[in-house]
Amino acid sequence: MKGILGSIIVRQLPPEQMTGERPGLSSVKLGGDDISDPISFSSPIYLGKLPGTPSMHSQKELANHASSTNSMYVPTSNSPMEGCFALWTPTREGLDADMLRNCRGVEIWTTDIMYEGELPVVYPHVETSASLSAHIDLLREATEYKVPIVVRISGGNIYQQVHGAVEAGADGVVVSVHDTLLTSQPNGIMGIFPPASKAMHDSGGRKNGKLLMVEGEFLSGEDIFKALAMGADLVGVTTPALNALEEGKLTDFMTSMEKECLYIMGLSGHLSQETLSADDLLAGDYDTGTITGLKMAGYEKELPIWLH
């Protein structure tokens, strides 16, 4: 199956450079040393926030799956489900101090879209990094420094928003295709990675153990591999997971994704996702090379080729 990052090519190592060892996905820790209950994900794949309003039954099933596999599901609204984050939304709907005290983590939403008549009106919730820092301070105190706090950015300049969230003290930053782009075209999805990854590096987030969580319609283990190599620490699968759930094949789908990702890791000469980098990938066409900054397949050079 061709994934959403299909125009990116994975570089296979020559046999003489392979180690002969078996690769494995290592666990990923969300939350710094000042958090008493950080989350240790057994693999870098989780169930991301779905677009639209999926049924509560489906959401509960996804939450149960996440809970039983030591992963996470990001709900679309606050409800007492195991394995979920509490949502600090502009309306605080469904949230109270008890939920904050008992949740696994808190996710901050930075804007809210409401409808006045037919037209969407976006209300700012958190406008600056300083303001976001105050929200994080509040949630740290309300949760008594137990659980990680992540920020879901929304649209605008991805670099600035990710940078601001790390600066404000978030443990992780969620960049979702569904919340940041008005398109699901692969070119747009690829465009998330370079600014988000650079912002994690420039802000010191990468060095300080903050996580970049990228969510989208990832279809295959190959997509997961590419997202990890492009800088994501955790990859959230959205609609394809819901489709698999509706067909009664969620566990198979998630397992096959992990297996495929491991298979590609093995062929590209990596023993865990921690050593993946953009050097493992090549751009399969000019658009991909321009957007991602990856080296062009066939040229082994970044665009514009005449500068190298």
Place this chain on the structure above:
Amino acid sequence: MPKVYASRDINSVLRQQLASNKAVKVGGIRGHHAICVAVEKNAKVTVEGSAGDFFGALNRQASIILVGRANNYAGDSMTGGELLLEGEVGAGVAACLGGGAVVVKGSAAEDAGAGMRDGTLIVDGNAGDCLGRRMLGGTIIVTGKAGKDVGRGMRGGEIYVASDVGGLGRGASISEASHEEKKRIGVLLDKYGIKAKLALFEKVSPAEIEDDMIRIVVEGVE
């Protein structure tokens, strides 16, 4: 130089004291964010100084008094108890209030009572723009003036303003408060020792639903 404590230290001591005492006093607050938040106990807490953002937020049943000014979002998402703010407050006081009472003895900046679901906000002074924006329920009483866009997008609740309303927001309408409503305002103000001329109060409430989609459908039928 005196040691400067972080919010975490102050709240930690506060929690310890609340576990053993019924009344706690805290001094020396200088712009600290998130002081006295998510207090579970039914206790009395008095704080002196200048509070930063989210003072008293997520309070459930405590009676909290701040002697001094507070910055933005004081009393955010409270579900019960009382928050008495004896000084001016920044933006978004009592935002998303789900219960209890927030009383400001001074002026409040913009977005006071935004997204309120229940409970009472009293401002004994002037309120800034967008008072009660997207309010869903509860009561706001302002003894002074209110700025522009009052009640923008409100879907429920009521706002009573004693002096000028700078302008109504889309989705809000204004009328004179009824005799019964004025009596109820008087009772609430008396409780906190606030004096105001009840005869002057006007009421801002959600306008008749004017859904563009409904209008289009009706026009289509005609």
